[in-house]
Amino acid sequence: MPRNIGVLASGRGTNLQAIIDGASSGGFDGRVAVVVSDRSKAPALDRARQAGIPAVFVSKKEAGSQEAFERSIAGVLDAHGVDVVCLAGFMRILGPWFVRWYWGRMLNIHPALLPSFPGLEAQRQALEYGVKVSGCTVHFADEGVDAGPIIIQRPVLVRSDDTFETLSERILVEEHKAYVEALRLLCDGRLEIQGKRVIVTGSS
Ligand code: GRF
Numbered sequence: 001m002p003r004n005i006g007v008l009a010s011g012r013g014t015n016l017q018a019i020i021d022g023a024s025s026g027g028f029d030g031r032v033a034v035v036v037s038d039r040s041k042a043p044a045l046d047r048a049r050q051a052g053i054p055a056v057f058v059s060k061k062e063a064g065s066q067e068a069f070e071r072s073i074a075g076v077l078d079a080h081g082v083d084v085v086c087l088a089g090f091m092r093i094l095g096p097w098f099v100r101w102y103w104g105r106m107l108n109i110h111p112a113l114l115p116s117f118p119g120l121e122a123q124r125q126a127l128e129y130g131v132k133v134s135g136c137t138v139h140f141a142d143e144g145v146d147a148g149p150i151i152i153q154r155p156v157l158v159r160s161d162d163t164f165e166t167l168s169e170r171i172l173v174e175e176h177k178a179y180v181e182a183l184r185l186l187c188d189g190r191l192e193i194q195g196k197r198v199i200v201t202g203s204s
Contacts, residue, residue, distance in 0.1 A: 003030035003187045006082035008073070008090040009037055013044025015088035015109055018176035019183065020051050028184040034080035036073055038092050054080060060092065070098040084186060086179070087141060099143050104193060106141045107186070109179055111171045113137060113153050118146035123168045132158050134167065136175045138182040140193065149198045151182045151191060 009016045023031050035048035040057040048055035056076050063069035085106040112122035114137040126134040135155040142148035154174040185191050192199040
């Protein structure tokens with residue numbers, strides 16, 4: 001059975017686009033059932049509409065509390081039969097009950113090789129630290145910020161003339177591949193969480 005994927009995104013939505021394209025080209029056995037954003041004008045919502053996917057804005061302000069906000073999002077996801085959640089540039093912290101509810105079926109992407117450089121502007125953090133290799137990470141979301149068992153990492157070499165923009169651009173290319181690959185493994189039932197480790201079972 002194809003999995004029903006719900007994508008949460010706050011911004012431009014290039015990872016969302018990679019997921020939409022991955023679903024339509026058979027990159028994994030799933031479909032994007034709904035896209036939810038906390039920003040009414042997020043380009044990600046336009047990308048969803050363009051692809052004929054329900055696009056829903058959930059207002060934190062209107063919800064009032066953090067829990068009410070999360071329950072509204074979960075309500076939208078439920079209404080669309082979502083069983084897998086992808087965080088794709090979603091700029092809000094999700095609290096314990098939401099994370100527990102979707103434990104083992106909610107993924108996040110981060111533009112650095114975690115556990116290095118969690119949080120905002122990871123590419124800038126990596127450049128300023130002077131690392132020679134950075135990259136991206138897809139992981140199961142837990143209650144920490146950019147924490148949780150790691151599914152896939154893709155490295156990107158840092159060049160001496162890199163700027164935040166040039167490094168971000170090369171990492172982004174790898175992000176798009178990593179998200180589709182992680183979804184392929186998840187949708188095929190090949191991921192097993194053992195403590196902090198994710199074991200990839202079977203063969204491709
Ligand atoms: C990506 O770099 C992702 O790793 C981070 O936020 C950015 C979202 O970009 N969490 P986009 O909206 O998918 O283009």
